[in-house]
Amino acid sequence: MERVNQRTNHILGFNIKRLRVENNLRNIDVITQLQLHGVSVSSSTYAKVESGANNPSVDMLIALTHIFKCDFNAFFKS
Template sequence: MEQKLHQDLYLGAVLRRMRHNRNETQGQVVIQLQLRGYPVTKRSYSYIENGRRSLRVSELIALKQIFRVSYEDFFLELEKEEEARQ
């Protein structure tokens, strides 16, 4: 059974910021995901960053490796993003 993280909080901005911190394009991230066996297109990754597509748990694991961050980093950034919105 495939599991997805349904975004009730906006994880896309966190992913975009992490990608920008590495000076990478969406295309570069997509290639890294594809090399790890994830059938992600540039469009679908763009949808993830824009909150229009849910993120699969396996994709989050791969993005953790690609961005070289911890899971805690994702959620600390998410908390900062939510605090800024309030």
């Protein structure tokens, strides 16, 4: 089960970073927008999400769909 979680975290992180880059946003831009959506996150925590070390919260994923103008499927593409 741990391998599945690690793989999912890696896929999520990779796709979140890909979407951020495709939208020409810096980490700080996304963090600021997340905070405006009510998701409190530090720059180090966000970096860990993009690297796959941390699992994003559901609230973060919902906010990211608004920031990146995408649906949830975009986060799980492998």
